[in-house]
Amino acid sequence: MEVAGIPEVYSSRELNLAEGAEIERLRCTATQPVPEPSEWLDEGDIEKNILLTTVERMIHWGRHYSTWPVNFGLACCAFEMISLAVSRFDISRFGMELLRASPRQADLMIVAGTVTWKMAPAVRRLYDQMPEPKWVLAMGVCAISGGTFRESYSVVPGVNCIIPVDVYVPGCPPRPEALMYGLMQIHDKITSADTTKDLKLPRLGGARQR
Amino acid sequence: MEATETRTEPFVINLGPHHPSTHGVFRMRVTFDGEVVVDVEPMFGYLHRGIEKLAEGRTYTQIIPLTDRLDYLASMTNNWGYVMAVEKLAGVPVPERAEYLRVIVGEMMRISSHLLATGFLINELGAFFTPLMYMYREREKILDLFDMLCGQRLTYNYMRVGGVSHDPPPEFWPAVKRFVREMPGYIDEYEGLVTTNEIVLARTKDVGVLSKELAINASASGPFLRATGVDWDLRRDDTYSIYDRFKFDIPVGTNGDVFDRYMCRIQEMRQCCRIIEQALQQIPRGEFRARLPHLVRPPAGEVYGHIEAPRGELGFYLVSDNSIAPYRFHVRPSTMINLTTLRDLTIGWKLADLIVIFGSIDVVLGEIDR
Amino acid sequence: MKSEPEQKSKRSKDKKRVFGAGIARGLRVTMKGLLGRAITTSYPEHKLVVSKRFRGNEFVWYPARCTGCSTCAKSCPHGNIEVVTRRGNNAYEVEKFEIDTGRCMFCGLCVESCPYDALCLGRGYELAKYRRGDLVLEKEAMQESEKRKPSGYFRPKIEKTLPAQTLLIERAGRKSRKKKESVP
Amino acid sequence: MTVALVGTGVAEAVSKSIPGSILASDEKTVVVSADKLYPAAEFLKTSEFAFDYLANLTSADYLDYFEVVYHLVSLKKNHSLVLKTRIYGREAPAVASVVPLWRGAELQEREVFDLMGISFEGHPNLKRILLWDGFPGHPLRRDYL
Numbered sequence: 001m002e003v004a005g006i007p008e009v010y011s012s013r014e015l016n017l018a019e020g021a022e023i024e025r026l027r028c029t030a031t032q033p034v035p036e037p038s039e040w041l042d043e044g045d046i047e048k049n050i051l052l053t054t055v056e057r058m059i060h061w062g063r064h065y066s067t068w069p070v071n072f073g074l075a076c077c078a079f080e081m082i083s084l085a086v087s088r089f090d091i092s093r094f095g096m097e098l099l100r101a102s103p104r105q106a107d108l109m110i111v112a113g114t115v116t117w118k119m120a121p122a123v124r125r126l127y128d129q130m131p132e133p134k135w136v137l138a139m140g141v142c143a144i145s146g147g148t149f150r151e152s153y154s155v156v157p158g159v160n161c162i163i164p165v166d167v168y169v170p171g172c173p174p175r176p177e178a179l180m181y182g183l184m185q186i187h188d189k190i191t192s193a194d195t196t197k198d199l200k201l202p203r204l205g206g207a208r209q210r
Numbered sequence: 211m212e213a214t215e216t217r218t219e220p221f222v223i224n225l226g227p228h229h230p231s232t233h234g235v236f237r238m239r240v241t242f243d244g245e246v247v248v249d250v251e252p253m254f255g256y257l258h259r260g261i262e263k264l265a266e267g268r269t270y271t272q273i274i275p276l277t278d279r280l281d282y283l284a285s286m287t288n289n290w291g292y293v294m295a296v297e298k299l300a301g302v303p304v305p306e307r308a309e310y311l312r313v314i315v316g317e318m319m320r321i322s323s324h325l326l327a328t329g330f331l332i333n334e335l336g337a338f339f340t341p342l343m344y345m346y347r348e349r350e351k352i353l354d355l356f357d358m359l360c361g362q363r364l365t366y367n368y369m370r371v372g373g374v375s376h377d378p379p380p381e382f383w384p385a386v387k388r389f390v391r392e393m394p395g396y397i398d399e400y401e402g403l404v405t406t407n408e409i410v411l412a413r414t415k416d417v418g419v420l421s422k423e424l425a426i427n428a429s430a431s432g433p434f435l436r437a438t439g440v441d442w443d444l445r446r447d448d449t450y451s452i453y454d455r456f457k458f459d460i461p462v463g464t465n466g467d468v469f470d471r472y473m474c475r476i477q478e479m480r481q482c483c484r485i486i487e488q489a490l491q492q493i494p495r496g497e498f499r500a501r502l503p504h505l506v507r508p509p510a511g512e513v514y515g516h517i518e519a520p521r522g523e524l525g526f527y528l529v530s531d532n533s534i535a536p537y538r539f540h541v542r543p544s545t546m547i548n549l550t551t552l553r554d555l556t557i558g559w560k561l562a563d564l565i566v567i568f569g570s571i572d573v574v575l576g577e578i579d580r
Numbered sequence: 581m582k583s584e585p586e587q588k589s590k591r592s593k594d595k596k597r598v599f600g601a602g603i604a605r606g607l608r609v610t611m612k613g614l615l616g617r618a619i620t621t622s623y624p625e626h627k628l629v630v631s632k633r634f635r636g637n638e639f640v641w642y643p644a645r646c647t648g649c650s651t652c653a654k655s656c657p658h659g660n661i662e663v664v665t666r667r668g669n670n671a672y673e674v675e676k677f678e679i680d681t682g683r684c685m686f687c688g689l690c691v692e693s694c695p696y697d698a699l700c701l702g703r704g705y706e707l708a709k710y711r712r713g714d715l716v717l718e719k720e721a722m723q724e725s726e727k728r729k730p731s732g733y734f735r736p737k738i739e740k741t742l743p744a745q746t747l748l749i750e751r752a753g754r755k756s757r758k759k760k761e762s763v764p
Numbered sequence: 765m766t767v768a769l770v771g772t773g774v775a776e777a778v779s780k781s782i783p784g785s786i787l788a789s790d791e792k793t794v795v796v797s798a799d800k801l802y803p804a805a806e807f808l809k810t811s812e813f814a815f816d817y818l819a820n821l822t823s824a825d826y827l828d829y830f831e832v833v834y835h836l837v838s839l840k841k842n843h844s845l846v847l848k849t850r851i852y853g854r855e856a857p858a859v860a861s862v863v864p865l866w867r868g869a870e871l872q873e874r875e876v877f878d879l880m881g882i883s884f885e886g887h888p889n890l891k892r893i894l895l896w897d898g899f900p901g902h903p904l905r906r907d908y909l
Contacts (some may be wrong), residue, residue, distance in 0.1 A: 429868025
């Protein structure tokens with residue numbers, strides 16, 4: 001990286017060391033799975049039904065028909081994800097027009113493939129860069145648990161060690177239809193979520209105190 | 211760059227590991243002077259899964275699913291290369307029918323892989339997603355056939371030591387015949403849309419030229435090597451399996467630029483169709499899998515088996531100590547070695563050309579990082 | 581590269597250019613796409629028939645046939661199958677038979693190695709779950725039922741009874757002469 | 765069809781030119797000593813053998829010694845050879861780099877350095893490639909974990 005006449009700010013060596021240190025730091029801290037954001041699953045019917053009905057339903061309806069996934073291919077599963085985006089299984093039918101290249105424009109992250117420790121800080125950063133509310137879909141067994149590479153020295157044993165996962169789609173790789181089914185599960189989750197909780201506003205009606 | 215006084219301060223851009231044009235999790239640390247590439251440093255390892263280490267603890271049969279996940283766009287040829295190396299090591303004969311089946315699926319895999327390579331290349335030229343839609347249409351047909359054969363679309367686990375796992379069902383044959391009959395027409399369609407397109411020609415002709423000498427010295431292989439004019443194809447020059455029974459040409463480029471790589475792939479697809487057609491005519495009836503004990507236990511020794519995978523020479527180096535698992539398992543990654551010359555190819559070109567040149571090498575990260 | 585396209589492009593340059601010819605050509609491609617048969621599958625409404633040998637993301641296990649020999653567990657590349665047996669009268673009783681589909685790569689080696697045809701792969705793929713723990717299949721979640729059908733992977737008897745696969749090549753291919761094809 | 769040259773014949777020619785370089789040879793392979801590797805490789809490239817293409821470079825750990833394996837091919841004459849060298853000692857094993865002869869060795873030598881811990885003297889940019897800086901140990905060694 002040396003260009004004559006101009007002093008370097010950081011050498012390649014320093015940058016590599018800094019990257020290695022960050023990987024090691026994450027590797028030491030991320031040992032336990034992050035629990036799934038699934039508390040809403042246990043909510044009773046009555047609690048679910050007391051809503052800011054119309055407005056909330058409208059928001060959810062709009063949201064679940066325009067979930068934009070971030071174009072985040074890691075390994076083999078990425079090509080099934082692309083299969084989903086192109087002609088035969090067209091995800092435009094679900095309002096997921098494009099796989100966004102930037103995480104800032106996306107609200108769904110499809111973790112498609114093996115997450116290695118070297119990639120883990122990048123995955124974490126991409127997740128942090130996505131605007132709220134956001135959902136994560138772990139596609140394929142490598143993302144769910146490390147899969148066949150779980151015992152390897154360089155593979156994260158499940159992406160849920162780094163980021164919370166909403167839906168797990170098993171398969172190695174799952175068929176595009178299986179992934180579509182997973183996306184529909186995400187839609188279900190969106191429509192039955194609780195907006196006021198996301199917005200951290202005091203609930204109207206005093207149905208429940210958190 | 212004549213006017214040196216207008217030179218800007220160089221700056222560094224990290225392309226990847228998450229970037230839509232890097233075919234996965236590849237990363238380049240690129241130094242630019244204005245928009246001109248001054249230095250490229252490829253960085254890998256973002257998909258390093260330790261397959262070589264894992265394989266040391268698995269039996270020879272259990273490694274086959276691992277090889278699927280090496281170059282996941284050409285799983286069949288990976289299977290093939292690996293089982294061929296083991297057969298060479300253990301001295302296992304392969305039935306005729308299995309050899310023909312391997313050729314048929316191997317060549318179909320090559321078509322499918324080249325379709326993606328050209329599709330993504332044109333995608334990166336700016337024709338966003340439309341060519342990919344065309345290419346995927348044909349690829350889905352091949353995947354359907356593989357699905358029929360072994361029940362998966364991407365990771366097949368089809369070949370076994372001493373043959374293949376399944377005989378194709380009866381409905382496989384008319385579908386393959388029909389596919390081979392129709393495929394040249396589809397290739398014409400792509401060529402009509404793309405090859406004579408002026409934008410494509412302007413962006414690819416004489417871009418990223420690789421010389422013959424450098425290509426050989428840098429151990430390039432596959433269409434990347436042949437595009438430079440080196441007439442070297444393992445299917446003919448180090449004949450393996452039954453390739454000596456087929457008539458096919460090996461397309462060779464002259465210039466070694468991006469366009470030649472594209473043309474090599476397109477013409478190779480036509481040759482693949484020819485090979486499949488001949489194989490379909492010649493295929494005999496009979497056994498498709500040799501009768502072997504459940505656990506393969508090759509004698510102590512070592513072997514280097516290599517085949518012409520869609521992306522180049524794919525080699526497997528195995529060391530056996532007469533146990534049920536290999537002592538050492540090494541994969542010669544074709545695309546990683548092709549990337550040796552990335553720096554030479556891209557310096558002096560602009561950012562947009564860097565993406566195109568990189569796309570023309572056609573990398574698959576699963577194989578590079580293993 | 582000596583290529584025909586180069587000659588072609590020269591030829592097309594020599595031709596006299598007609599205003600709007602390019603647009604017409606482009607529209608012809610569009611019309612062809614518009615009038616041809618669509619290849620998109622509208623998934624939740626129309627489902628593709630999967631292959632007869634489809635390796636789905638679930639397992640079908642027959643407790644009556646299983647002897648608890650654990651050949652499947654031995655052939656699994658990463659030890660994903662857990663079998664616990666208890667000595668019963670005259671045979672082993674399978675106490676625990678567990679496969680973690682959140683780790684399994686569905687390579688089918690266990691099915692291939694089963695000497696009693698007691699383990700089959702399933703045909704289901706719609707198995708996305710909200711919780712990681714739900715992906716672990718236990719004995720009860722693996723027995724054959726109306727929803728859980730075995731696949732014909734390495735089970736030729738089952739394969740014969742399954743419906744034919746939807747092939748894209750038959751749906752989107754060009755019209756071909758109907759001819760009786762021989763099976764090599 | 766690529767002809768695999770008989771190792772003993774090649775070994776004779778190599779030892780004639782570079783005395784004392786051959787450790788062993790058999791039908792398939794030629795094993796040269798680690799300190800004479802570079803001249804031997806140079807001889808194989810420039811002499812009548814004309815090995816202009818380095819197909820594969822890898823290494824294996826036999827606990828007593830490390831073996832670095834070079835699969836050489838001549839595209840002109842269409843023949844091949846397996847060249848090996850042995851490095852004794854597990855602390856800081858080192859061997860000369862062949863990058864000046866074959867550029868194709870560049871990334872493969874870095875990989876061997878990363879995963880097996882053999883350093884190549886004279887390599888232009890020898891640093892970790894697949895794993896990150898600060899990774900403990902070299903995973904492909906037999907005694908790793």
